[in-house]
Amino acid sequence: MFSWSYVIDYFPKIIIKFPMTLKLVLIPFAISFMFGFAIALLRLKKIKAIDWLLKLYVSYVRCTPVITQMFIVYFGMPILMQNFGIDAYDWEPAIFVYIAYSINISAFLSETIRSSILAVPIGQMEAGYSVGMSGFQTMRDIVVPQALKISLPMLGNMFISLFRATALAYMVNVIDMIGKARALAASGGHLLEGYVCCAAVFAIISLGLEVIFHLINKKLSFGHSYGKQRKVRA
Amino acid sequence: MLEIKNIHKNFGSLEVLKGASIRVEAHQVVVILGPSGSGKTTLLRCINFLEHADKGELTVGDTKIDFETVKRREIREVRKKVGFVFQNYNLFANKTAIQNVMHGLIVVKKLPKAEARKKAEEALAWVKLSDKLDYYPSQLSGGQQQRVGIARAIAMEPDIILFDEPTSALDPELIGETLELMKNVAKRGITMLVVTHELSFAQDIADKVIFMDGGVVVEEGTPDELFNHTKEERTKRFLARILSTKTIKTKV
Ligand SMILES: Nc1ncnc2c1ncn2[C@@H]1O[C@H](COP(=O)(O)OP(=O)(O)OP(=O)(O)O)[C@@H](O)[C@H]1O
Numbered sequence: 016m017f018s019w020s021y022v023i024d025y026f027p028k029i030i031i032k033f034p035m036t037l038k039l040v041l042i043p044f045a046i047s048f049m050f051g052f053a054i055a056l057l058r059l060k061k062i063k064a065i066d067w068l069l070k071l072y073v074s075y076v077r078c079t080p081v082i083t084q085m086f087i088v089y090f091g092m093p094i095l096m097q098n099f100g101i102d103a104y105d106w107e108p109a110i111f112v113y114i115a116y117s118i119n120i121s122a123f124l125s126e127t128i129r130s131s132i133l134a135v136p137i138g139q140m141e142a143g144y145s146v147g148m149s150g151f152q153t154m155r156d157i158v159v160p161q162a163l164k165i166s167l168p169m170l171g172n173m174f175i176s177l178f179r180a181t182a183l184a185y186m187v188n189v190i191d192m193i194g195k196a197r198a199l200a201a202s203g204g205h206l207l208e209g210y211v212c213c214a215a216v217f218a219i220i221s222l223g224l225e226v227i228f229h230l231i232n233k234k235l236s237f238g239h240s241y242g243k244q245r246k247v248r249a
Numbered sequence: 250m251l252e253i254k255n256i257h258k259n260f261g262s263l264e265v266l267k268g269a270s271i272r273v274e275a276h277q278v279v280v281i282l283g284p285s286g287s288g289k290t291t292l293l294r295c296i297n298f299l300e301h302a303d304k305g306e307l308t309v310g311d312t313k314i315d316f317e318t319v320k321r322r323e324i325r326e327v328r329k330k331v332g333f334v335f336q337n338y339n340l341f342a343n344k345t346a347i348q349n350v351m352h353g354l355i356v357v358k359k360l361p362k363a364e365a366r367k368k369a370e371e372a373l374a375w376v377k378l379s380d381k382l383d384y385y386p387s388q389l390s391g392g393q394q395q396r397v398g399i400a401r402a403i404a405m406e407p408d409i410i411l412f413d414e415p416t417s418a419l420d421p422e423l424i425g426e427t428l429e430l431m432k433n434v435a436k437r438g439i440t441m442l443v444v445t446h447e448l449s450f451a452q453d454i455a456d457k458v459i460f461m462d463g464g465v466v467v468e469e470g471t472p473d474e475l476f477n478h479t480k481e482e483r484t485k486r487f488l489a490r491i492l493s494t495k496t497i498k499t500k501v
Pocket residue numbers: 260263265283284285286287288289290291292
């Protein structure tokens with residue numbers, strides 16, 4: 016029987032685990048941002064062998080379910096690490112989730128960032144060169160800020176979907192909010208109430224994030240009135 | 250002073266520049282005319298290495314460069330000495346008008362921010378845009394953007410400024426004011442190499458007019474020599490054509 020009193024009883028116990036969920040999002044996202052960026056820049060250099068390898072990696076991530084990627088890291092990495100004399104069997108389960116999600120998000124972010132950099136008109140780079148700036152300076156000050164602006168809506172969506180995807184982490188024994196809800200159910204028998212608590216938290220945070228990204232997007236408009244079609248000039 | 254000797258540039262199998270040579274003395278205004286596809290833009294772009302010429306020699310001030318063996322450091326050096334005003338303005342879209350002008354001063358010339366700001370304000374005042382300092386390019390008209398583009402080039406105090414059809418993307422009523430501004434640039438004694446189809450500008454301002462066709466210089470001389478005492482048949486035909494389209498345009 017569904018009972019609101021269980022919802023009220025569980026809620027504080029579950030929300031305590033919110034920081035774990037937050038870590039599951041922020042750590043992989045921060046790592047992926049750096050790697051995604053590096054991969055995007057590497058691929059733009061168009062060095063054949065490296066490009067081929069990175070393409071293979073991106074395809075692997077795109078074409079396999081996240082959950083299998085997570086299991087492969089969770090079960091596979093300790094075996095791999097043994098070869099280097101490192102005992103990963105005692106590692107905190109969350110570490111494997113950080114790694115698995117970083118591998119996953121890096122690939123998607125690299126594609127997003129790469130296409131955004133390519134979407135910045137070539138004339139911007141040339142304008143930088145023509146005032147005597149180096150390629151690096153022009154990338155840093157002119158092209159990348161514009162590319163980030165272009166990719167921001169996609170980055171926001173990715174962040175929010177990563178946030179929701181953390182709900183899988185309990186499968187490798189991470190005690191986040193879902194893990195806690197299941198643990199409570201195991202002792203008290205009320206699974207649904209715990210999930211309702213989790214759903215509420217996820218919904219509220221997702222909505223909050225959407226508002227935040229909307230505001231950042233507006234702030235970065237470079238003078239374009241928000242929502243209006245960008246004027247295209249010859 | 251800028252000199253190009255025997256420049257060659259191919260795009261794949263297409264030979265675009267076939268040994269053109271050009272010389273611009275300090276404080277001179279030189280105008281390049283020529284039909285579409287004759288390689289004018291390519292020539293300008295080769296000067297500040299937006300394209301890489303295959304062969305030839307480039308001298309800018311006291312820097313002498315062989316296109317075939319040019320080094321990275323030399324490219325940076327040339328770009329610092331050469332300003333470029335683009336047909337489609339190419340202002341930094343993420344920077345306001347004043348930031349567009351300041352940025353090179355800070356990053357390339359290493360001026361302190363306050364000093365860069367002061368210089369940029371002066372440059373923008375000079376192009377009559379003091380009331381638009383904090384506007385982004387997307388909030389400016391084409392003519393205003395081009396004026397920022399000119400201010401950005403001037404503020405860097407290059408040895409020479411290259412203009413690639415700076416008025417051809419503008420509405421007719423904005424062309425006049427931009428040409429007027431370019432005349433003022435010339436009066437400041439700034440060395441200019443200008444690709445344009447505006448014969449009146451060449452007539453009034455140019456010290457030398459160069460007619461290019463098929464990747465070579467066909468004819469060059471003072472405006473009077475080129476317009477009133479034309480020697481080459483190709484130049485005559487080109488001038489006749491451009492004059493007839495001009496009159497049609499003004500009639501409409
Ligand atoms: N990046 C490129 N790749 C291939 N071909 C090019 C490239 N840029 C220019 N060309 C070709 O080189 C030739 C000369 O072009 P260029 O733009 O220099 O002519 P132009 O004299 O400036 O003409 P217009 O008056 O139309 O601007 C043209 O045939 C053009 O198609």
